[in-house]
Amino acid sequence: MPYRSPTAEIRFVLKHVAGFDAVAGTGRFAEATPETVEAILSEAARLADEVIAPLQRVGDTDPARLEDGIVRTPKGFGDASAAIGAGGWLGVAAPGEFGGMALPQTIATAVNDMFSGACLSLALNPLMTQGQIEALEAHASDEIKATYLPKLIAGEWSGTMNLTEPQAGSDVGALKTKAEPKGDGTYAITGQKIYITWGDNDFSGNICHLVLARLPDGPEGTKGISLFMVPKFLPDADGNPGERNALRVVSLEHKLGLHGSPTAVMAYEGATGWLVGEAHAGMAAMFTMMNNARVGVGVQGIGVAEAATQAALAYAQERRQGRAGGTGTIIEHADVRRMLAEMRADTFAARSIGYMNSVAIDMATATGEAKWKARAAFLTPITKAFGTETGIAVAGLGVQVHGGMGFIEETGAAQFLRDVRVTAIYEGTNGIQAMDLVGRKLMDGGEAAFRLLDEIEAGAEAAKAAGLADLAAPVWNAAESLREATEALVEMEPQARMAGAVAYLTAFARVLGGHAHLAAARSGDEGRARLAAFYIARLLPQHAALLAQVAAGGETVMALRAEDFAA
Missing domain, CATH: 2.40.110.20 (Butyryl-CoA Dehydrogenase, subunit A; domain 2)
Structure with a gap:
């Protein structure tokens, strides 16, 4: 099945989970009206589905190559890049004075989500250019801005x-x-x-x-x-x-x-x-590019997770397997349903976290308030690490759903896994993201973390009042466990913190995912309530084992000697 941009899912997350209405309600982003956002999403989806997605396999079978000092790109990439530039997609969040749309970063995130799902190899080109636009806007001289920004925003230069x-x-x-x-x-x-x-x-x-x-x-x-x-x-x-x-x-x-x-x-x-x-x-200037790029890389993982989920679902609905003469498809098998449910539930959780992060960036830009800046900074390593790990895990499950055909290149299932694997490495490995979270991002004594946990618990109380007590209670309890772990973590020695860093980041993402699914269930959509129940019952409990690793500190890790790793 060809890729289709998840515009309905994106609209739902913006409205019911990420709180985009707050961004649109600011003076800075007053032009991000529902009509404008809908037009942007629809047109970006058309480009992603009709122009970019057909190049997914082309880029894999006809790779970029260096010939006589010239980099030759896959057939069709140049035309698609020109279409991206002509549509103004490089400048969605860029300043208007240089030809950009000056729309919220959240809308740029949604566009990049769709482009990444369509063809990540090509989508990397405009993503790198967008990061450069941000760095130049913030740090370059007026002369450099005047020379480079208009052409970068127009897509003429990369x-x-x-x-x-x-x-x-x-x-x-x-x-x-x-x-x-x-x-x-x-x-x-x-x-x-x-x-x-x-x-x-x-x-x-x-x-x-x-x-x-x-x-x-x-x-x-x-x-x-x-x-x-x-x-x-x-x-x-x-x-x-x-x-x-x-x-x-x-x-x-x-x-x-x-x-x-x-x-x-x-x-x-x-x-x-x-x-x-x-x-x-230079590092301060480069980090302007890298911080938002880390959100962008998390979104790359989310986009690939979406594409892998769509492909696996289509295969499961078509593949017939069972007794001779049977008519059932493999989606009827409980384990296949489990895999598909994990893929969809985690893709939703990761997307929700990434969009919450983008909303925080926009609110910080619009208001200048320290609480929004701290929230955006805290969510950034979680978005990057959990978004990319979700992309890898979901793509891996996609291969498994396909069975033997998932190991055969012609289905495209393996390509999702190969393409997304590097996202956990570049723009700062996920281990570095976790160390940043428990290091720099907890230097406030956990204040930003506790504000998020307060919000999660308030959401659980609201869900309980709305008749969703069975779903709300586990989320509230998980947030309390995470609060206790955060309190303990800020008191730990640095080495002990680092030993539990990845576990802490993943646990925080798991609880944020529960919060997002609970918000989805409160929308009244029965299908989303069923998916929330699956996530909260089967995936959220992972936070407890992860927090046990955090509590263990660094002793068992650092006590190991080099020779202990040898065979």
Whole structure:
């Protein structure tokens, strides 16, 4: 069955779970009327379903390749990219003064959800550009903004992010790329970067690289890193692509999945670059791009989970198996129903968390209130980690529902799993997300976490009053258990916190998922109430085992010696 954008599901989450009405009610986003949102979702869905989705298998069977220094992309990718640009989809949340729509980030999240489900390899290209637009808007000079933002927003040029080096993975502070002042306001950038998503292509007028590098007087570590705009072609006096810059694609990585998306090793050989933001403040500028990119990566996982669920459901409704002469399809089997229910229930939970996160980002933008900023910051690592882990788990179940045919490439089930696997790794591994959650995000003594837990418990009380006591009680109790674990966690030594970090993040996501399903059940939709009952009875209880890991601290982990891991 071909992919179909889940617009009805998205509308439901916006209205009944994520609280988007609050965003639309602000002066900053007053133009996000129901009519406007409906038009955006409908048109984005049409593009996703009719133009982008047909390229899913094409990107896998006709991968990006490097030929004579030119990156050749799969057939149809260039036309689809042009359609994305022409439709204004790169600028959904971008500033109006440079050609963007200036709509809420939540709407951009919904569009990216649909595009990711349609074809993640292609969707990565506009997602990288959107992240660059945000970074330039926040930190670049007026001159750089005027030169780059209109073309990036229009989709004429595309953007990348260059952090990682061969000797410096997650330890960005160990980078060696150098930036030498040239005396004319520009810098000579020299070094090598790896894992550069969409590092080049054969359809964009220019490729705009944001590159982290160290100035001669930059101190060691992350505090000495600066950020530079280094384009493939140097803009001429009119802002159009001119002379070729001194940079090149060394090679493209051979990957488990995402074959349609070129992941490049980039060499900068004295390339001309312009400083973005203040000297030695590159990480602050890059984190503007990375923080929202982490939400975007979580949404990638959600989009793939949606596509995998649709494919598995279609197969289960068509595949006949049983006694000779039987007419039943495999969806009648209890275990197949269990798998499909897990896929749909967790996709809904992950989507709800991601959209709640996006609403918090929008409310922080519209109001400037610290509580919204703290909420958005707290939810971001949960969105990224749980969204991507859900994508992986759901895609894996999709293969299982297909049975032997899931292991055969022609069904497409395996591709979902291969493509989504990297999302748990890039933009900060999920372990790093968890450490961020129990580290930086609990530096407020747990205040942001407790506010969320108060909201979950209030939602449970409202559901109880609405006649849903059987569903409400487990969610309320889970929130209380999580509150106690949070109180204990903030008192733990750092090493003990880190040992339980992944378990704590997953437990928090499980409880947030229960909260989302309970809100769905309160809508009065009987089908959603049945799905909520499944989640609350069978998936929510996992939080207890996870919190037991948190309570165990770090002793049993750190007591192990290197030789204990050997066979």
